[in-house]
Amino acid sequence: MTTSQQSDDSQKTPSPQAVKPAAKPVAAQTVAHTTPLEEAAKFARVTEDGHVFVIIDGAEHPVGQYPDASQEEALAYFVRKYDDAFSQLLLLEQRVAAKAPAGEMGKNIDALAALVTERHMVGDIALLESRLETVRAAAQNLAADQRKANEAARAEQLALRESIVEQAEAMAAKRPEQIQWKTASAAMNELFENWKSTQRSSVRLPRATEDALWKRFRAARTTFDRHRRAYFSQLDSTNAAAKAVKEELIARAEALQTSTDWAATAAEYRKLMDEWKKSRRASRKDDDQLWGRFRAAQDVFFQARAAANAKIDEEFAANLVVKEALLEEARALLPIQDLATAKAKLDSIRDRWEAAGKVPRGDLQRIESALRQVADAVKGAEDEQWRRSNPETKARSNSMLSQLQDTIAALEDDLKAAEAKGNAKQIAAAQEALDARRMWLSTLEKSAADFE
Structure with a gap:
């Protein structure tokens, strides 16, 4: 038996102890190729002693020897070798068609x-070699496409x-006081989660590139966290x-809350309020609590003052009734017919007004203003009477009347002289001057009548 045959026989009948069963890929299980012996015989010659030759383009090539077997058995043995190779080719073609990862395809081909x-x-064999070259080209194209896709994904x-x-x-580059820390911290955490998500991606970056980016990201997070800690440390101090x-303003407010010096204490509380508005804010929680205490101290004082004022107003309510009646009596003096009588009655009303005492604070301005209007009307009538009876004014008016009457008499003489001469220009000038003086005279006479 030849070396080639021994190798083939060892592959044909392996020892159970030498080879463990291995599961074939699912795709491989679905790929099978069987060549009929009649078809295979067209590509082979088998000698009686078991030598097998394959015919390629009319030329024979020795395949191997399979002795101690029929020619059909020898041929079938080497046909199975072809079928195995063809099945591997079919599997490769299927992987290329399915666009499977092309990384190991070139080695397999x-x-x-x-x-x-x-x-x-x-x-x-020629068909097998031709299809191998076709699948090689397809695998190379697939690998190129996948490289481009991988490069784009990277x-x-x-x-x-x-x-x-x-x-x-x-x-991290922002100034700490410009950052909304709650929102920014959530955003930074989200960036970190996104980073971890990218690391779980099937697309891998070059190790050096990924390490450099991670160092930058880690440094930014470290700076951000340092700024946050420093900011909140300073904020706690502030x-x-x-x-x-x-707290000091609250202590001063609480010390004043039992005072009954209403006016002075109310002024002091206004000063405290001004100081409170000018002071820095604490944390929102603390500031709300502090304001509640400060306001509560003021409320104690102002509620006590309101109660005291209410009691006083109740005591002054009867006085208000008296002054309301006096106000109606004063209003009855208008319009003034007899000034002397009006003045006397107003003096009497004023005396009784003062004797009536205080009225509730809410009514004070209204009722005082109403009486003042009556008093102003009486004063106005008195001033008008004085203006009419003023001796200096009357004397000055009489002197002007006398002078104007003398001027009119002279102008009448001038008019008669001009008429006697028949001088039209002199007549017109004298008549114009005379008419103007007579008009002034009429006005003065009416004014003088007002002083009678």
Whole structure:
């Protein structure tokens, strides 16, 4: 038996102890090729002593020897070798058609091509070689397409990673006092989750690139966390100082809350309120609590003052009834007919007004303003009477009347002289001057009548 045959026989009948069963790939189980012996006989010659030759393009190539067997058995043995190779080819074609990962396809094709080149099989070798070259070209195209797709996916993954890093670096570069920390912290956590999600992706970046991006991202997160800790540390200090100031204001407010010096204490509370508004805010929780205490201290005082005022107003209610009646009596003086009588009655009303005492605070301005209007009307009538009876004014008016009457008499003489001469120009000028003086005279006479 030849070396080739011994090798083939060992593959044909392996020892159970030498080879463990292995599960074939599902795809391989569905790929099978069987060449009929009649068809295979067209590509082979078998001698009586078991030598087998394969015919390729009219030329014979020795395949091997299968002694101690019929020619059909020898042929069938090497046909099975061909069928195995053809099944491997079909599997490769299916993987290419299914666009399976092309990483190992080239090696598998090379191995199958080397096996076919050895010619230890019987079948249509030319067809097998032709289809091998076709599947090799298809696998190469598939590998090229997959490389492009992988490169595009890596570029997309790189852009995504860089975007995450740049967002983190932008957040870390902001000044701490400009950051809304609750929102920013949630955003940074989301970026970290996105980073971990990208790491679970099937697309891998070069190790050096991924390490460099991770270092940048980690540095940005570290800076962000350091700024956050420093900010809140400073904020705690600021809040503590603001809280201390407001605690002091509360203590002063609580010390005043039992005072009955209503006016002075109310003014002091206004000062405290101004100081409170100018002071720094503490944390929202503390500030709300502090404001509640500060406001409560004021409420004690102002509620006590309101109760005291209410009691006083109740005592003054009877006084208000008296003054309301006096106000109606004062209003009855209008319009003024007799000034002397009106003045006397108003003086009497004023005396009784003062004697009536205080009225409730809410009515004070209204009722005082109403009486003042009556008093102003009486004062106005008095001023008008004085203006009419003023001796200086009357004397000045009489002097002007006398002078104007003398001027009119002179102008009448001028008019007569001009008429006697028949001088039209002089007549017109004298008449115009006379008419103007007579008009002034009429006005003065009416004014003088007002002083009578």
